[in-house]
Amino acid sequence: MVFAWFGTLAAAGLLTVDMLDVGQGDAILIQAAGKTVLVDAGDRSADTVAQLKKMGVQRIDLAVATHAHADHIGRMEDVIRHFEVGLFLDSGHPHTSVTYANLAAALQSLKIPWEATVRGTEIALGDVATLSVLWPTDSPLKDTRSDLNSNSVVLLLRHGEDDILLTGDAEAPTENGLLAGGIGPIDVLKVAHHGSNHSSTTAFLRATQPTYALISAGQANRYDHPGTDTLRRLLQAGAMIYRTDQSGHLRVVSTGHGVEVLEGSLEEVVAVPLVDPALATSTQVGRKRR
Numbered sequence: 001m002v003f004a005w006f007g008t009l010a011a012a013g014l015l016t017v018d019m020l021d022v023g024q025g026d027a028i029l030i031q032a033a034g035k036t037v038l039v040d041a042g043d044r045s046a047d048t049v050a051q052l053k054k055m056g057v058q059r060i061d062l063a064v065a066t067h068a069h070a071d072h073i074g075r076m077e078d079v080i081r082h083f084e085v086g087l088f089l090d091s092g093h094p095h096t097s098v099t100y101a102n103l104a105a106a107l108q109s110l111k112i113p114w115e116a117t118v119r120g121t122e123i124a125l126g127d128v129a130t131l132s133v134l135w136p137t138d139s140p141l142k143d144t145r146s147d148l149n150s151n152s153v154v155l156l157l158r159h160g161e162d163d164i165l166l167t168g169d170a171e172a173p174t175e176n177g178l179l180a181g182g183i184g185p186i187d188v189l190k191v192a193h194h195g196s197n198h199s200s201t202t203a204f205l206r207a208t209q210p211t212y213a214l215i216s217a218g219q220a221n222r223y224d225h226p227g228t229d230t231l232r233r234l235l236q237a238g239a240m241i242y243r244t245d246q247s248g249h250l251r252v253v254s255t256g257h258g259v260e261v262l263e264g265s266l267e268e269v270v271a272v273p274l275v276d277p278a279l280a281t282s283t284q285v286g287r288k289r290r
């Protein structure tokens with residue numbers, strides 16, 4: 001399955017990936033070639049819609065729910081009621097929760113196209129960036145610690161030479177599956193499952209060699225995310241770690257030949273000009289190591 005979008009590339013050709021500060025949960029916004037993709041929408045307590053509005057979002061071309069846990073879809077119904085959404089993709093694994101039932105009902109009543117996605121799906125953002133679905137496969141993982149987590153939608157975002165991996169709440173069995181599928185070095189890792197110790201195995205980090213590791217977690221959350229073992233493994237892998245619970249809003253800026261990470265309040269990060277000439281030198285920091 002191929003979805004092709006033919007947006008007009010901004011002259012600068014920049015792509016941004018924003019990790020919203022939504023406390024314990026995930027909400028990630030990708031903007032490239034005039035297209036907007038939202039991956040997860042944060043927990044019920046998150047002010048996701050307000051943050052998206054502050055970033056100037058007017059329409060969401062693609063909304064993805066990596067999996068049906070409330071810390072990822074808690075605000076998705078709110079989002080799809082506030083913004084026009086072109087397409088909704090999920091892992092195809094429903095939940096018994098009221099949150100999930102309400103989201104499903106809203107998707108249907110709003111007549112938003114909704115598909116369960118699988119490995120092999122490619123989504124074009126303009127003509128330079130692609131989103132490849134790496135997980136789940138046609139054969140869902142079963143009898144894992146959490147089958148909902150293990151069948152999270154995993155997306156590889158490619159923009160020129162820059163590779164950004166979004167992992168939902170994938171755990172070790174998923175990472176083993178990705179390794180078997182032949183995953184290589186990446187520039188930015190959205191660390192799986194808020195930095196849980198059940199994810200980010202040594203073998204997975206050895207294969208992916210992320211330069212930057214971004215963790216979305218709430219301050220003093222009850223799960224103790226991120227886990228100390230995962231933090232140690234990320235440091236041993238040589239990754240520079242950024243955390244929303246410490247930094248606030250995180251923005252990855254990709255030129256297609258290097259990335260940098262901005263951190264601070266949403267207002268501070270959004271105020272940084274994307275065409276700042278300083279970017280040209282700072283991108284050397286994130287240059288590929290392969």
Ligand SMILES: [Zn+2]
Nearest residue numbers: 025071169193
């Ligand atoms: Zn989660």
